[in-house]
Amino acid sequence: MRTSVYRFFTTDPADVSGLVRAIAEGMINPQSIVAIIGKTEGNGGINDFTRTLAMMALSQVLATHLDCRPELVEERVVLSFSGGSEGVAAPHILVFAVSGRAAEQAYPIKRLALASAHTRPFSAQEVGRMAMVRETARALTWLMHTLQVEPADVHLVQIKGAMPALDSATTENVRAEHLRCDMAWSRGASALGVALALGEVTESELSDDAINRDWSLYSSRASVSAKPLLRRSEMVLFANSCWWDGDLVIAHGVMQDIIDVPAIHAVLNQLGLQPVNGQLATADAEKVLAVFAKSDADPRGHIRHRRHTMWTDADISDMRYSRCVVSALLAGVTGETGIYVSTRAEHQGPQGGGPVAVIGYAS
Amino acid sequence: MRTSVYRFFTTDPADVSGLVRAIAEGMINPQSIVAIIGKTEGNGGINDFTRTLAMMALSQVLATHLDCRPELVEERVVLSFSGGSEGVAAPHILVFAVSGRAAEQAYPIKRLALASAHTRPFSAQEVGRMAMVRETARALTWLMHTLQVEPADVHLVQIKGAMPALDSATTENVRAEHLRCDMAWSRGASALGVALALGEVTESELSDDAINRDWSLYSSRASVSAKPLLRRSEMVLFANSCWWDGDLVIAHGVMQDIIDVPAIHAVLNQLGLQPVNGQLATADAEKVLAVFAKSDADPRGHIRHRRHTMWTDADISDMRYSRCVVSALLAGVTGETGIYVSTRAEHQGPQGGGPVAVIGYAS
Amino acid sequence: MRTSVYRFFTTDPADVSGLVRAIAEGMINPQSIVAIIGKTEGNGGINDFTRTLAMMALSQVLATHLDCRPELVEERVVLSFSGGSEGVAAPHILVFAVSGRAAEQAYPIKRLALASAHTRPFSAQEVGRMAMVRETARALTWLMHTLQVEPADVHLVQIKGAMPALDSATTENVRAEHLRCDMAWSRGASALGVALALGEVTESELSDDAINRDWSLYSSRASVSAKPLLRRSEMVLFANSCWWDGDLVIAHGVMQDIIDVPAIHAVLNQLGLQPVNGQLATADAEKVLAVFAKSDADPRGHIRHRRHTMWTDADISDMRYSRCVVSALLAGVTGETGIYVSTRAEHQGPQGGGPVAVIGYAS
Amino acid sequence: MRTSVYRFFTTDPADVSGLVRAIAEGMINPQSIVAIIGKTEGNGGINDFTRTLAMMALSQVLATHLDCRPELVEERVVLSFSGGSEGVAAPHILVFAVSGRAAEQAYPIKRLALASAHTRPFSAQEVGRMAMVRETARALTWLMHTLQVEPADVHLVQIKGAMPALDSATTENVRAEHLRCDMAWSRGASALGVALALGEVTESELSDDAINRDWSLYSSRASVSAKPLLRRSEMVLFANSCWWDGDLVIAHGVMQDIIDVPAIHAVLNQLGLQPVNGQLATADAEKVLAVFAKSDADPRGHIRHRRHTMWTDADISDMRYSRCVVSALLAGVTGETGIYVSTRAEHQGPQGGGPVAVIGYAS
Numbered sequence A, B, C, D: 001m002r003t004s005v006y007r008f009f010t011t012d013p014a015d016v017s018g019l020v021r022a023i024a025e026g027m028i029n030p031q032s033i034v035a036i037i038g039k040t041e042g043n044g045g046i047n048d049f050t051r052t053l054a055m056m057a058l059s060q061v062l063a064t065h066l067d068c069r070p071e072l073v074e075e076r077v078v079l080s081f082s083g084g085s086e087g088v089a090a091p092h093i094l095v096f097a098v099s100g101r102a103a104e105q106a107y108p109i110k111r112l113a114l115a116s117a118h119t120r121p122f123s124a125q126e127v128g129r130m131a132m133v134r135e136t137a138r139a140l141t142w143l144m145h146t147l148q149v150e151p152a153d154v155h156l157v158q159i160k161g162a163m164p165a166l167d168s169a170t171t172e173n174v175r176a177e178h179l180r181c182d183m184a185w186s187r188g189a190s191a192l193g194v195a196l197a198l199g200e201v202t203e204s205e206l207s208d209d210a211i212n213r214d215w216s217l218y219s220s221r222a223s224v225s226a227k228p229l230l231r232r233s234e235m236v237l238f239a240n241s242c243w244w245d246g247d248l249v250i251a252h253g254v255m256q257d258i259i260d261v262p263a264i265h266a267v268l269n270q271l272g273l274q275p276v277n278g279q280l281a282t283a284d285a286e287k288v289l290a291v292f293a294k295s296d297a298d299p300r301g302h303i304r305h306r307r308h309t310m311w312t313d314a315d316i317s318d319m320r321y322s323r324c325v326v327s328a329l330l331a332g333v334t335g336e337t338g339i340y341v342s343t344r345a346e347h348q349g350p351q352g353g354g355p356v357a358v359i360g361y362a363s
């Protein structure tokens, strides 16, 4: 088995021309596509419909090739879009395809492997609580088992966290202030589920009370966003596996705060890449195929003891600022603006910081 | 003579507590203050009144000590504020003071020198034309002469460009489309004036037509903003001079595009500072006292052949994005978020790029 | 012939459920649909993709019923969406259908008639000039002829103005400052084309120089937006005709400035509706089926000699403010928030004001 | 005793020229100024420093005349500024002055009376709870007693609600989720205090649990904003009193929802003013001297069963939208854009609606 990654820069959220051409030219077999992850130029908020537009456009393309109705494409391919290409970030889509057959024996070097899974459906009361943590961990553990990878091989777990609609039983029986069915809770519990499955935290450290409160607990590999009305969480696991070949590998690290450039260097170093005067040379920049990060505008209002104003600006959301900052740093170091940063990173890296993962060509 | 620089982080635009305390404790002699330059947390646009607030608060403080009316403070001290602390930038003020007496002979090493000047008043028709270029060059040349520095010693010329009110004669005689009395033209002509005085362009290359059109002409040391209703341009010259002592030096460079991290490294290297894994170590970060840059969201819509969306976002101005990006990069490399970035850099560095200057303690 | 208008309030820009249901239930014959005009909840700027999303979703629905490919739907049905439901405006779509056959003799009372047309394709050099004015007038005159209506019967001409791509010949031969191929010029020239065809201005008053300069010239019935890359302008004519029956009529008026509430009352009065204490009673509000207006934040910076801040706010566009204001007033008077306001009204009503049209059930 | 009201339109938040001139010309005796209430062109959020700027500029002016230090002016004059002049609202200040001596017997007709008071300082734990409700009611009752007015004579109670800093005892002993020291709670409890003092609710209906939960309880005359770090609430009471003379009267009403235009008409009718075709004629508009309202973007997401998007827009705050809407309606009906609208109206009018008060010349 091998993973192929194709990156297409887009002219707008509905631009599917790159994928259409690649399929037409036989470069991509549509049946092999497992996931499409992309960055669109919306605001990333509730009223960001660029994600819907991108998914509708892609579903139309894939429906033809997969011979199904557009609304059923998502049952076969994970479509995951994050709005917000603030600053230098170039809107793009990443098409992940898997081909070949299972290896009969391990390869000498590990290569990029990936697979996707769903959790079971959640009730609104479970969101943001241990039930969600445990079920997320269970689904991830099953996925690692399927891919035959160890926790140490896992470098990124991309999750769209569930946020089921409130049913009438819930709204009657649970006081609003006791309900955790919002985006922050969905993200926090999902990330701790990853941390649990990967052994980054122990179950004894976890409790309903610890979620979105004890920030010393976190995963260095979870990247979670939450989606209103989603009943079950979707996850894509990215790992390096000795059962997979190909020419791609993935590495990860954790930015301890939002200006932790050395953490970015460390991730590139794992891929055999060394910035010169702070930036990859052009030839090395071309070895970087995908860059993922989560950003956090530190809610304590300070970065290295200096005040920042990302939370007190009533005109522009902290979300737009922190994505802008982290994508600027990643672009500055890699020399490449095709950067995927999504924001609000509860239990994803420490408070104020977040995970970074890079997929590159093996040196 | 020696230059002292004091940096005060502020809690809001009216926060003058740091300066008040420093004067009260005898650390700063108010009579020695030549200029106060600061970054406030506004939007940087026409309706950014944080600059007015900061200047009103500082004028009140200085008026007491300089024994003049608050509205006359600006005749004695340059007050220059730039709104917009997007992303990680920490609002702060920099107080520049000059003390001591003229050296009788040159020192063996050059140290930070500064002085300020005004141009003559401009008419609205002169703004954005060769008259402004030449008068700006003249004032700067006179200032270099006064400070006994060569063009090569000049590392930053901070200008507030004139934008006089239209008089009725002008509005009657000049068709609106032929008038250049706006911010972009004021910045462009002022920057070319600096380039001319510093020998970065020759007069034969310049013409009314070249201004804000031929982007191959630029200064690597001009940092210009424009101020509506200002009749004459104000400038502060920062140079290294062998006639000045003290413990501070300044260096500059030019970012060729908005993610030109190596250019930032090069400036730090001139100060004897070497980032490790892309960032100054804490001890070195503390040697950085002031960081100035101009940012440009490339108007051609691309950065290194990738699309960016800073100009097509109807919700957030390109100005806020480009400041956010450049201050993130400068903070990422220096490890310090007390960064001054102002935006729209016509003829200040190449199109899409801009100058950077850093004041640090001499190693 | 008769016109039917169906109004569907939407839950998001991709919500087509109302139309789908109405077609399924036989209420709407998809073959009879002439135009769909709607208000989506975007920002109305260049990066407002809610319009694209709505049009993609509707094209998918109509493609099935019209038995054509989705991208060909627009050749048969005018799809016209305006982003921006600021304030109280409720996002909605209006489906205009025409049924029945041509009357053999005139009816005693006039009823709502409509038809659509295209101009010929424009070159970039023609946009904003007399060529565009004349061709727009020609197309509208032809349309009036087709519908057998007089200028006095015309109450609304909804136009999507052309803005063709620049070809290389143009960019080489025309200095950028002499080109008028932008949104404001496309709107201005199109509106004057309507004014010319309707006899609101005479050809002798018009010239290239008068466009977007002599604001005394305007149409009281043009409602124009411009669309980048559109080669030919699209128009929908709304009139009352004695050759059409049905139960709908249209009336129009002109707001002289942005708070001209009496102008709104006058339009309603023409429909036999009389606000009580400033607002239609519920039963009368239900007779209002569609409300169209163009808004203008007066570029002179004043409303009735008082300053307004819609143009000096660097955080929020004048476009969002003026739509918010005019839709608030229309909702306040009609008691109905299903209001369609689009903005920037060059030569559509006087400077600072704009046209209003209301479709209602005949009393 | 008589109340005089002077309205000055401003060119920017620091513009005090109108007041300065009026004092210089002897029109206003600075000693007689009781309160200055104004609308500035900020965003109305935490980072809106236009209010600080206006207050700093006014304090400087008044300090000279009241012979005190600028920072002590607020001990003698209530300075209350609301940021946000969205849409048509014209930034302005209203200077309230009281002159003459106490009447010995009642006048035949009631005229505008006003007075100001403070509550006692609150602890952070008291904010948003019954302690705040009761103390606010007590202070208001005392003020009515002082002015010799009945609850029915009170038409507006303008409050700046306390929001004291958290002390360490509080942060240690009270779990964050049990603390109510934020703006919404301060507004809600203060408004219920007004309702209690005016007999609009009974004490038996009130409880900690009812605050910001039972929206059937509200005042029709409270207008409350909250100010971080304010220890005690400030209030200004506006009433009509038979012990006061002059030529001004005040009336109030309640908008039941955000487009309740008839409620605005009703208030004007009380002042003897009758809009014609929905708007006051010019001569009547000139009788309107001050218009106050509180706006609410209905948090249930609907207005008269239609969806609105004021809460789901991630780019622009509901606060800016609702102020824009209500000031448009008030300007549309009165024909005057000098409107003061502040937003978020918990227990001030019903949910989605808010109080309106108008000061006018007696007919």
Ligand SMILES: [Ca+2]
Residues within 6 Å of the ligand: A296, A345, A346, A347, A348, A349, A350, A351, A352, A353, A354
């Ligand atoms: Ca984090």
Ligand SMILES: [Ca+2]
Residues within 6 Å of the ligand: B296, B345, B346, B347, B348, B349, B350, B351, B352, B353, B354
């Ligand atoms: Ca530049």
Ligand SMILES: [Ca+2]
Residues within 6 Å of the ligand: C296, C345, C346, C347, C348, C349, C350, C351, C352, C353, C354
């Ligand atoms: Ca107009």
Ligand SMILES: [Ca+2]
Residues within 6 Å of the ligand: D296, D345, D346, D347, D348, D349, D350, D351, D352, D353, D354
């Ligand atoms: Ca309310």
